[in-house]
Amino acid sequence: MRLPLCTSALVWALGSSLSAATLSYQILGDEHGSWPRVMESIGLHAAPVGPSDVIIATRGTNLRGAEWQSRVEKGALLVLEGESAAAVHFGFKAGKATVPVRSVEDLRAPSIEMIWEKKLDVPVFALPPEAKVFTRERSHGAPLLAGFRRGKGAVLWAAVAPGSQGFERFPYLPQALAELGLDPPFRSARLWAFFDSSYRVRADVDYLAPKWRAAGIAALHVAAWHYWEADPARDAYLRKLIDDCHRNAIQVYAWLELPHVSERFWAEHPEWREKTAIGQDAHLDWRRLMNLRNRAAFEAARTGVQQLLARFDWDGVNLAELYFESLEGMSNPARFTPMNADIRREFAAKHGFDPIDVFAAKPDIGKVKTFLDYRADLARRQQEEWLQALDVMRRERPHLDVVLTHVDDRFDTRMRESIGADASKVLPLLAKHDFTFLIEDPATIWNLGPSRYPQIATRYAELTPRRERLAIDINVVERYQNVYPTKQQTGVELLQLVREASHAFERVALYFENSLLPQDLPFLVSAAAVVDTVERSGAKLVVSSRHGVGLPWQGAALVDGLPWPVHGNGVVWIPAGMHTVEPAAKDTALQLVDFNGALQSARATSKGLEFAYRSEARALARFSGPVRRMLLDGAPFEPAPASVATGTWMLPRGQHLVVIE
Numbered sequence: 001m002r003l004p005l006c007t008s009a010l011v012w013a014l015g016s017s018l019s020a021a022t023l024s025y026q027i028l029g030d031e032h033g034s035w036p037r038v039m040e041s042i043g044l045h046a047a048p049v050g051p052s053d054v055i056i057a058t059r060g061t062n063l064r065g066a067e068w069q070s071r072v073e074k075g076a077l078l079v080l081e082g083e084s085a086a087a088v089h090f091g092f093k094a095g096k097a098t099v100p101v102r103s104v105e106d107l108r109a110p111s112i113e114m115i116w117e118k119k120l121d122v123p124v125f126a127l128p129p130e131a132k133v134f135t136r137e138r139s140h141g142a143p144l145l146a147g148f149r150r151g152k153g154a155v156l157w158a159a160v161a162p163g164s165q166g167f168e169r170f171p172y173l174p175q176a177l178a179e180l181g182l183d184p185p186f187r188s189a190r191l192w193a194f195f196d197s198s199y200r201v202r203a204d205v206d207y208l209a210p211k212w213r214a215a216g217i218a219a220l221h222v223a224a225w226h227y228w229e230a231d232p233a234r235d236a237y238l239r240k241l242i243d244d245c246h247r248n249a250i251q252v253y254a255w256l257e258l259p260h261v262s263e264r265f266w267a268e269h270p271e272w273r274e275k276t277a278i279g280q281d282a283h284l285d286w287r288r289l290m291n292l293r294n295r296a297a298f299e300a301a302r303t304g305v306q307q308l309l310a311r312f313d314w315d316g317v318n319l320a321e322l323y324f325e326s327l328e329g330m331s332n333p334a335r336f337t338p339m340n341a342d343i344r345r346e347f348a349a350k351h352g353f354d355p356i357d358v359f360a361a362k363p364d365i366g367k368v369k370t371f372l373d374y375r376a377d378l379a380r381r382q383q384e385e386w387l388q389a390l391d392v393m394r395r396e397r398p399h400l401d402v403v404l405t406h407v408d409d410r411f412d413t414r415m416r417e418s419i420g421a422d423a424s425k426v427l428p429l430l431a432k433h434d435f436t437f438l439i440e441d442p443a444t445i446w447n448l449g450p451s452r453y454p455q456i457a458t459r460y461a462e463l464t465p466r467r468e469r470l471a472i473d474i475n476v477v478e479r480y481q482n483v484y485p486t487k488q489q490t491g492v493e494l495l496q497l498v499r500e501a502s503h504a505f506e507r508v509a510l511y512f513e514n515s516l517l518p519q520d521l522p523f524l525v526s527a528a529a530v531v532d533t534v535e536r537s538g539a540k541l542v543v544s545s546r547h548g549v550g551l552p553w554q555g556a557a558l559v560d561g562l563p564w565p566v567h568g569n570g571v572v573w574i575p576a577g578m579h580t581v582e583p584a585a586k587d588t589a590l591q592l593v594d595f596n597g598a599l600q601s602a603r604a605t606s607k608g609l610e611f612a613y614r615s616e617a618r619a620l621a622r623f624s625g626p627v628r629r630m631l632l633d634g635a636p637f638e639p640a641p642a643s644v645a646t647g648t649w650m651l652p653r654g655q656h657l658v659v660i661e
Helices: 007-013 035-040 065-073 085-089 173-179 205-214 232-247 263-268 295-311 341-351 355-359 365-393 415-419 423-431 452-461 491-504 521-527 641-646
Strands: 024-028 054-057 077-081 093-106 114-126 132-137 143-150 153-158 191-195 217-223 251-256 316-320 401-407 436-440 470-475 507-511 531-537 540-545 549-552 557-559 571-574 577-583 592-595 598-604 609-615 619-623 630-632 649-651 654-660
Touching: 024 035, 035 054, 035 491, 065 077, 065 085, 065 143, 065 153, 077 085, 132 173, 143 173, 153 173, 173 491, 173 521, 205 217, 205 232, 205 521, 217 232, 232 251, 232 641, 251 295, 251 401, 263 295, 295 365, 316 365, 316 436, 341 355, 341 365, 355 365, 365 401, 365 415, 365 423, 401 423, 423 436, 436 452, 436 507, 452 470, 452 491, 470 491, 491 507, 491 521, 540 549, 557 571, 571 577, 592 609, 641 649
Parallel strands: 024 054, 054 077, 077 153, 191 217, 191 507, 217 251, 251 316, 316 401, 401 436, 436 470, 470 507
Antiparallel strands: 093 114, 093 132, 132 143, 143 153, 531 540, 540 577, 549 571, 557 577, 592 619, 598 609, 609 654, 619 649, 630 654
């Protein structure tokens, strides 16, 4: 990452353009520890030399407090670790008493249990009177993380280092820095999130949709099984949800969990229910699984999907987890599927034995392998059959995008035998069908760190040349493993997960919207921003990004020396590649305020603006003023009725050039 000298001074000089964004960090001392991971989780870039926005003095760094007091007052954000002369100068003084620390409390989220993996004896510090305590030891109240503002800058003090990964001790370090004035430098608006209305019964979608968009969410995957059968009240809620999402430039996908169809479908068709290896109906966890290999059941479900897509203004479909149960595989016959009569007959006719034989007291290893191979191939056949069905439905609705959510079986290779998932058999379908392959983290590896995502990406890249159609799903849930410091990913850990995933994959999805904690939402947009290099050149900021990125910005901007029409809500958005951004004396007549496609180019014209884009689903665009005339690829383009209703223009999927007059 390239950052020349005098970055901090330039930030303040350009306060009217680049807002007050915090761009860089510098670490003083020989031992950097995990501080780079903390800073980079929210998009800050290392400045190896010269002044910087955030200066971190690790334990043992010799600083003269008086000199740094002046720099803090002029705008630096100084981070102090442990005992030091500088800490004493700013009022953080270690006493003789120590306290054993294992359970800690963050005062902004006191209900969240935070446990350090290893107990640590920490001195009890006296604090300056103006300091605000952010984190303390839960039983004795000893301060562990505190800070205060002074002049234009601030001081943050941590009693100990943040841990080897950066999140083991102080998950909410970024939140503390933000309270002291840090504003992350970059933005992304490309995240997906899953949404289940059963967890949001009383929620106001007028409130939620702007909140989601501010968190960088571009598409919401809505649990569609709740709306399988028509119901006036539920349907009205979903239509309002979709309208509010569209109004805020958020696409909405129908999230299907076949072979779970709906509760009523299960109740009305006991003859089509899936069976486990002990002969019971496969009502496993919340899913009620149907035997969709039965031709009558498949046709009923296919008709139901077609009707569901026709009733609502969807932007896409997510065909999720269309394989078998369970993660325990054959070790738990009570959860093992499929063992319905149709499958048993089909398998026996082909292989000469009933698959129930694989659960004999002393199973034949050859028979076990034969059935597990058949089962994995069956999962692939089901997925292809549904992709073909969706291809037919898209003839009437060509704007629909299709996503296939598939559990990872490359990193955790047990998934093939456990649930029949085999990505090596499914990914070749990309040659015949147009879809995004969304890789889901299996629960078995939720305890592993953020570094797993580049490894997962490498293994899947070996299976397909179409890396641009690979995406990753992060499960933000309470984990069953022994994990520290929190059961659910939050704070620095979550931001690192999002950052690493965003660098490794074209698209990142979060499961699910309701599990994202309020204290994390403002930082997701920065964690997801992928910026390869950033450099100051005079009054210009030179940024290179692979997906396009947003910069906090106030007022007019020039991009690559020309008036730039893509900005709004305090952010200027630039396409992928390397671009220069600098203040402009005068704004364009019309601005593209929000857009959720992949912006490829843009320019202001004498009559308005033009821009090129690419999008796998319908692209949603909001403008700063009325659009009198639009040309799409040179031809007049009329908005869909929903565009008029929501104030957001719906543009076709694919690659297009738009001219606004």
